[in-house]
Amino acid sequence: MKILVPVKRVIDANIRVRVKSDNSGVETANVKMAMNPFCEIAVEEALRIKEAGDAEEVILFSAGGEKTPETIRTGLAMGADRGVHVQTDERLEPLTIAKMIAAVAEKEGADLVILGKQSIDGDNNQTGQMLAAIMKRPLGSYISEIKKNAEGFAITREIDAGLEKLQIGSPAVVTTDLRLNEPRYASLPNIMKAKKKPIETLSPADVGVEIKARTEVLKVAEPPAREAGVRVSGAGELVDKLKNEAKVIS
Amino acid sequence: MSANILVIAEHDGAELYPGTLNTVAAAGEIAARHDGGGGAGEIHILLVGENLGEIAKSCAKAAGVTKILVVDDAKFAHPGAEDVAAQISAALGGGAYSHALAPASTFGKAVIPYAAALLDRQAISDISEVSEADTFVRPIYAGNAMETVKSLESPVLLTVRTTAFEPAAQDGNAAVENAAAAEPPVRVKFIEHALSSSERPELTSARVVVSGGRGMQNGENFAMLEKLADKLGGAVGASRAAVDAGFVPNEYQVGQTGKVVAPDLYLAVGISGAIQHLAGMKDSKCIVAINNDEEAPIFQVADYSWCEDLFTAVPALQGELEK
Ligand SMILES: Cc1cc2nc3c(=O)[nH]c(=O)nc-3n(C[C@H](O)[C@H](O)[C@H](O)COP(=O)(O)OP(=O)(O)OC[C@H]3O[C@@H](n4cnc5c(N)ncnc54)[C@H](O)[C@@H]3O)c2cc1C
Ligand SMILES: Nc1ncnc2c1ncn2[C@@H]1O[C@H](COP(=O)(O)O)[C@@H](O)[C@H]1O
Numbered sequence: 001m002k003i004l005v006p007v008k009r010v011i012d013a014n015i016r017v018r019v020k021s022d023n024s025g026v027e028t029a030n031v032k033m034a035m036n037p038f039c040e041i042a043v044e045e046a047l048r049i050k051e052a053g054d055a056e057e058v059i060l061f062s063a064g065g066e067k068t069p070e071t072i073r074t075g076l077a078m079g080a081d082r083g084v085h086v087q088t089d090e091r092l093e094p095l096t097i098a099k100m101i102a103a104v105a106e107k108e109g110a111d112l113v114i115l116g117k118q119s120i121d122g123d124n125n126q127t128g129q130m131l132a133a134i135m136k137r138p139l140g141s142y143i144s145e146i147k148k149n150a151e152g153f154a155i156t157r158e159i160d161a162g163l164e165k166l167q168i169g170s171p172a173v174v175t176t177d178l179r180l181n182e183p184r185y186a187s188l189p190n191i192m193k194a195k196k197k198p199i200e201t202l203s204p205a206d207v208g209v210e211i212k213a214r215t216e217v218l219k220v221a222e223p224p225a226r227e228a229g230v231r232v233s234g235a236g237e238l239v240d241k242l243k244n245e246a247k248v249i250s
Numbered sequence: 251m252s253a254n255i256l257v258i259a260e261h262d263g264a265e266l267y268p269g270t271l272n273t274v275a276a277a278g279e280i281a282a283r284h285d286g287g288g289g290a291g292e293i294h295i296l297l298v299g300e301n302l303g304e305i306a307k308s309c310a311k312a313a314g315v316t317k318i319l320v321v322d323d324a325k326f327a328h329p330g331a332e333d334v335a336a337q338i339s340a341a342l343g344g345g346a347y348s349h350a351l352a353p354a355s356t357f358g359k360a361v362i363p364y365a366a367a368l369l370d371r372q373a374i375s376d377i378s379e380v381s382e383a384d385t386f387v388r389p390i391y392a393g394n395a396m397e398t399v400k401s402l403e404s405p406v407l408l409t410v411r412t413t414a415f416e417p418a419a420q421d422g423n424a425a426v427e428n429a430a431a432a433e434p435p436v437r438v439k440f441i442e443h444a445l446s447s448s449e450r451p452e453l454t455s456a457r458v459v460v461s462g463g464r465g466m467q468n469g470e471n472f473a474m475l476e477k478l479a480d481k482l483g484g485a486v487g488a489s490r491a492a493v494d495a496g497f498v499p500n501e502y503q504v505g506q507t508g509k510v511v512a513p514d515l516y517l518a519v520g521i522s523g524a525i526q527h528l529a530g531m532k533d534s535k536c537i538v539a540i541n542n543d544e545e546a547p548i549f550q551v552a553d554y555s556w557c558e559d560l561f562t563a564v565p566a567l568q569g570e571l572e573k
Contacts, residue, residue: 093372120392122390123388162445162501216402229552232556246535248514
């Protein structure tokens, strides 16, 4: 079995993002970038499946600008085998990315594609679902468990009401939730080894995808700020304020 | 182009989920901004599942809705994203609708992008405001920024941040119609649900939410918060740290990647206030934080900040409320 893991380069989750003063987007110049946390979980799961002897190869995919290979390297240092980079500086929408992933999954003969459930910059939560629809493959979204079996994969999904267990066929598309695993740190020898692992660079045309904007971002603005509150120092005072000032309890 | 709007109902086979009504309200705002000849189109609800009689009746009461399209089929007893998306794409395929909307729940977030891709359209996630019929505001970067985005195509597929829209009233009387089932591209096999049953109100629509974090130390201590929630008629939520540590199940998680809540009163107990947590609760009307760390970031968004050991503060608060 071959596993394809699409990974995205995003602003590090620990950075407090700032909106640009011209409202065209958020400040990305000189900001620390990292692999999207859900993608790290996806890479980790793929490696565990490989280490369990159920997969021969873990291939990483990422679409983005010229620094994108750095993010692919992060995954190679965790232990993935090789990378595919579709290089473009254009704004990419989930449908476009899903089409690129579909083309690469097809070409590589990937039996399982593991994506993050959500990128923490755009908070789209769309690409995996779109990929499953495009490839007409069964979808396991928001998974907290996956086991390979004779029929494909037994998965557990985190849903709003609790957990849902499904049996899905193979080949399949799954997206990771936070509790699927705890991603490993790359060891120094593995970081060194990763430098020699191959990353193939392709253009959008190479994967047969035309980039066409289907949405337009008109503005990116600061969210409304909350007004500073007050300190309370006891239960009596708090309850009084909730009843008589905020009027949220009676 | 027709200006009709389709809302996808969310339910569990027994009951209609309340988020559907907030989604109908968002559809109403789009309808009000449609300027296509003849003015606003109709709002319809699509309901997919098995044995839907009672749920269809609940849908029919949603104010502003004129028609309920029911796809009632034994094979959709536990519909997968594939199943529902196929019905949406069939309904939208003929150009009968300008928009399709579902709540931004784990249900809606799975089916809407799937359906959009079947139709070769780009979906827009988690809208919190309708600016124009084709232009929406949505939070990005865990709510650190608000993006105004315009769709350049039709139909427009959306998921709706339900806390940002008041639910539609329930004094409507829509017609209920059966629709033929469309064949999904693939199917998955449902095995089982592990759902925790609770007598408390549902987290995303509760008027009061009492949430605990890592500061609670263990699951047993959550009993304190449950008692408080019961006294206030509220639901219990949690931070990711509390869920990861196994204090409470995953469905309690509030935040960027958990549930979004906006109750009248949100009580954060032993929660530091990481940006990813704030993303799920900072639109609450009134926020109370109990934390023994003077510097905890949660105090920056709280209306009432109480710097105290929670094991002292929570019982004291309970006692005061029971007076
Ligand atoms: C991609 C990603 C997605 C995430 N999504 C979410 C999400 O959806 N929701 C979410 O919540 N988090 C999310 N997180 C995690 C988030 O960054 C924080 O790690 C998490 O919210 C911390 O939880 P906490 O506040 O309970 O724990 P901590 O940060 O450890 O805070 C515990 C607090 O309890 C206080 N405390 C301890 N003992 C006491 C006491 N006796 N009395 C009073 N106060 C006490 C401490 O002062 C401290 O402020 C996400 C992170 C990432 C990277
Ligand atoms: N530019 C990209 N390159 C590779 N994978 C991506 C890219 N954007 C999104 N993905 C994948 O799709 C997942 C969900 O992203 P999104 O739909 O944007 O929330 C991510 O966790 C990645 O696995």
